[in-house]
Amino acid sequence: MVCLGNICRSPMAEGVLRERAARAGHNLHIDSAGTSDYHIGEGPDRRAVHCMKSYGIDISGLRARQFVSSDFDAFDTIFVMDQQNYRDVLSLARHDDDARKVSLFLNQAYPGENRSVPDPWFGGPEGFHDVYAMLDRASRAFLESTEI
């Protein structure tokens, strides 16, 4: 799961998918990262932690890190939150096999629509709940479609 800062959208996505995968009995290795170095080592935004807690998911222990090219080796799939993340991650792809792993997470729920998860950083708490609903929908769609 990749966003810009790795303190709002992608740690929430990591938490939602991990919870849903565990409930469905899937053993997946799920992680998140940011394209920027702005918040390396920091925990998630407190609004994101609070929002997730209201759905019973604790993401307070996550720490931000920056996406690196070796993540293409470590993961089969790289889900990005928005179009800028998509461009930034693709710019680190070393070959076509890397590039093929990258897709917008909301395309899981809305195939071909190329929707972005809006950045809730500048808004109020309701933006985080909107983000949660989108991530939950995409996580369910991914787990329903995937053969694992």
Ligand code: 4NP
């Ligand atoms: P995120 O949100 O990409 O969902 O983690 C942001 C967090 C911080 C900043 C931008 C987006 N920032 O500019 O510091």
